Amino acid sequence: MAEGDVAVKDKIAQLNQARSLVLQDSKFYPDILKGILPVIVAPSSVIELRRWGAEFLAETFSSPLLTAQKKQELALTCLGPLMTLLNELETGILKNVIQCSSSIYPLIFRYICHNKTDVGIWQQMVAIKSKILSMLDTGAEGVRLACIKFVQRIILVQTPGASDPRLVDKSEVSLTIVPLNHPILNIHALEAEAHGLLDRLLNVFQDGKLDAPIITAILNSLPALVKGRAAISNKILNVLMAYNPIAIAAKSTVFKERFIARSLEKTLRMILTHLARASSQGPHATKIQQQIQRLLQAKSEFSIEVPKSNKRVMTASDTDSVKRTKYARNDEAEYTPTPPPPAIQVHPSNGTTYKTLFTLTGDQALSNFDVSQLPIDMAAQITLATMFSVNQEALEASVAAVRQRLATLVAAAAKIPAASQPQAPQLDDDDDDYIPAEGGSTAAPPPRAGADRVVYSEDSDDSYEVKDLIQTTAESKAAAMDLVKMPDLSPVQVQEACEGTLDRMFETITTLDKPGKKERAGFGRLAPASWDRDSWITVLSRLSTRGLSGIDADIQAVATENRMHYETLSSQIRQKLYLYIMGDFRTRMDAAVSWLNEEWYNDKLQALAARQDEDITPLEPQYAKWMAKVMDGIFPYLETTDRNIFLRFLSELPAIPAAVLGNIRGLCLDPERSNLGFLAFQYLCMLKPPVRQEVLDIVEELWHNHNDVKNSARKLLVKFRPHIVGLPAKEPAAGAAGVS
Incomplete structure (x- = not known):
């Protein structure tokens, strides 16, 4: 056994050397691939060699170093080994083999389109396709994910592509390249199969299950189908805009499903946003935006936490110990006053801190709660909710209590002997921000100048003593603050x-x-x-x-x-x-x-x-x-459908330079966009008098030198320069002499 393990390691080391060689120079791919295939599919080969071979095949046909023609030649020799490797049971081997099959399926399809008599190659590809599709619902999870990618490639290949010759990518493989009388490829049968596979993928959004890996893989495979195949884009978009995982999870009491729903909602929303940007002028753009807003609304109303239906019944002791104060949100409602804040002994020398100064509750547990442990979002929500619901009288009473405490501290600090307390400076003219407490004693002196400043020490945490606030020296108040000039x-x-x-x-x-349709603001x-x-x-x-x-x-x-x-x-x-x-x-x-x-x-x-x-x-x-x-x-991207946009653009420009007129002349000579160019010239002649003569000079030149646009040019000349085409000049209408 030990000798066998050593032999396998030696073979894998040799195979890795071959892989390094082809990565350095892709011209060795054909020779090395032909030498490797018999080794990895031999009946005596071990699982390690088959695993390495499947991974190498997937790398080969996804490599950008090989041209499409070279990949097609290599794919013809790999169909048999791929079918053999599909009989393996290991998930890793099957995933790589299916990935390789996804890469070679368009290559074999293109080959069969041009080689109508090679039935054997197509039969092998059909056998591989049937084997992979049988694992779409029954295979392991990783295998099913690879099968979804293979199904996406089949749908792309077996549906019609762009019909406009200008938009067709020569490297694209679709039903458009299949001859109508092809003896092997039946266009109608292949398209029906593609639609059936698409329905199998879309059914996952309608069965009410939340299988996160499968749904995520299908969601990520759909944008390429929507953007590349107009014939099926409407069906896909309708399903996506009707799907809402939040609505499915709202009925569940399982935490995992509710958590998965949040993840799926985010993925779905990102894909819809991508599709909306890709087709901002499409017919579904508005509906997609509306669906995105609905998803955001559902997300804001949805909680991952499982709703609790069983609540503890409040006992009589709870009723006595817990006092719930109800605050009214309007002046007409009845207000229940809060109990006064507890009195504290405040003195500059007794260690009074900001915490004790501003604490207004007598609950020791609540006063010792560390608010910094709360997340910022939660603290912000609590603060906003409290500010919205607080009663005005309660707020004023609390502020008055803190003012009274601060006034007591100032009064106590004034009684400290002068030897231990630095003399306070005189109040400046701008130190008038002190407001005495309502109902408080007027004998209490206001805080000294500089009392709103805090002296921080490096070895202190949150116990900044109030006596540091009060005993601020006059030198720190009078010290001039020189700002350092920043270098140029x-x-x-x-x-x-x-x-x-x-x-x-x-x-x-x-x-x-994107700004919606709105009225013009004019000078605003x-x-x-x-x-x-x-x-x-x-x-x-x-x-x-x-x-x-x-x-x-x-x-x-x-x-x-x-x-x-x-x-x-x-x-x-x-x-x-x-x-x-x-x-x-x-x-x-x-x-x-x-x-x-x-x-x-x-x-x-x-x-x-x-x-x-x-x-x-x-x-x-x-x-x-x-x-x-x-x-x-x-100009290179203007289409005849852009007529309104282009004419509106020309109408709102203050001047039309000669270079722009030359560009429009080029439009007139383009067979596909000639109507747009002459329409722009007609608009300029009618509504842009400063450039009318320049436009007519260009139209006259087109009429003389270009026979293919002579009829279009003649229409303008008949109206504005009839003598050029042999017609009598028209008398200008009354009051219109100065327009031309």
């Missing part, structure tokens, strides 16, 4: 600090909820009040245009002196604004409009100041530069 920051440090601040500001903007939007996303954009736009001019000037002066380049802070803000808008330009077009209008207005102010004062050097105009950059960023 270098331009590099200023830039680093500002970059960190900008990053935090944009993180705040991205976390804000010029001053941010609600601090929503629009307010932050306004602040950043003002900073980039006018708010940092002085700081940028200092930075440029230092850069000129040191012959070094420092990027101005305004340029940093503009670049971050541009990247923010490009992140999702369809929903952030209003932010682009706000920013570019500020840039245009600032350019006008700079030009006006330069005309009025010859000593002022106008800065480089920024509006045309960033307007063209924004347009260059969004």
Whole structure:
């Protein structure tokens, strides 16, 4: 037995050397894989070798070092060994084999699409698929989790992909690549099988059970199906939006199930949030947000603790010993006064502490309770609830009692001999914050100046004596406080600090909820009040245009002196604004409009100041530069469905630079988006008179030189330049002569 163990260890050591070799150079994969397969599937091989072989196969087909074509060639040689390893009983081997099968299933499917006569390969793959699907409900937990990943891959492969040729990924495998007359692959049967497997996965959300690992694995596998397969996305989203684990666990009295429900609710909410961000313009975006709000509401009303139905009956002795004071929340309700706080002997020399000064209860156990042991959230909730329910009369009585105690301490301190007590300074004009206690004695002198300060010692904990509060020396009151002047920051440090601040500001903007449909604020939007996303954009736009001019000037002066380049802070803000808008330009077009209008207005102010004062050097105009950059960023992604967004964007811009007109000309020459380009030109001709002649010059050039758009260009020319197309010029309407 010992010799056998040594031999197995030697073989595994040799196999590990082979693995290191292929990790260094992937060209050795075919030779080493062909040499390893007979060893790991031999009847005489031990379980350690099979376990190593299954792990190596999973690594091979998930490695990014191999191309898809090379993986497909290797997959054809591994079907037999995979079927052999699926007969093992060990969970670790089965998990790796199923993971490997998930990787090679799309490869074999693509191979069969192009090799219609290789029936044997497809029969082997079908046998592997049937074996794995049989373990989906009966296997060990780890095996079932691997089977869920395999089922997800089958559904992706056996359902139609994107139908638009522009959106099709050539590396994607779906029913779309299967020929209609394929002799082996039946499109309808494969799609029906995929829908059946999808129903098996979704049934877990309807059986009322809380199997956390299985449900979590299925939840994590669904986003790829929703985003990649439009044909089944509606079904999946409807099931997810109807599922609420909190509602299932609310009926349970088992702590474990209630705890699992909280975990599943968080996972479900994160997935719905991810899907809502991925399809912010989709038809289900509003419903998903509503479901997220419902989950948050259910979570706030749900407690992990098991509700107790059996309560102890209060006895007569409990009734006598426990006094429950009811506080009314309105002035009309009856108020039961609280008993007066217990009297304490306060004296500066008897060790009186803040604790004894402010303690208003006679319960020794309650007064000795360490509040610092409570979690911060719980302490905050208790404090807020107490402040909301406290009675005004009780609060005033408690404050008066503490004032009386403090006045007694001050009076006692005044009787200490002058030799042992430093002389108190005279009251300053600003020491008028003392208010005598209501109903208290007016003979008690007010606290001396500096009585609101505390002298802390390093070896003390929470027993700061009140006599330290009272016996504050006149020298500490009169001592001047000289603040140390902070060193000036270098331009590099200023830039680093500002970059960190900008990053935090944009993180705040991205976390804000998408603003709902609301009325325009008019001039009210010029001053941010609600601090929503629009307010932050306004602040950043003002900073980039006018708010940092002085700081940028200092930075440029230092850069000129040191012959070094420092990027101005305004340029940093503009670049971050541009990247923010490009992140999702369809929903952030209003932010682009706000920013570019500020840039245009600032350019006008700079030009006006330069005309009025010859000593002022106008800065480089920024509006045309960033307007063209924004347009260059969004034009490659514009679709015909973006008509309303694009036209609204053009309508709210103060000026249309020539570079933007050139971009729209490119749209006109795009066969897919030509209508959008000419629609934009028509809008500019009708409602933007300053650029009308430039637009018509471009349309005229298109009519002369491009036959494929000649008809579209002719429609505009007939209306605005009929003589170009051989029609008589139209008489301008009365009162419209100055419009053109």
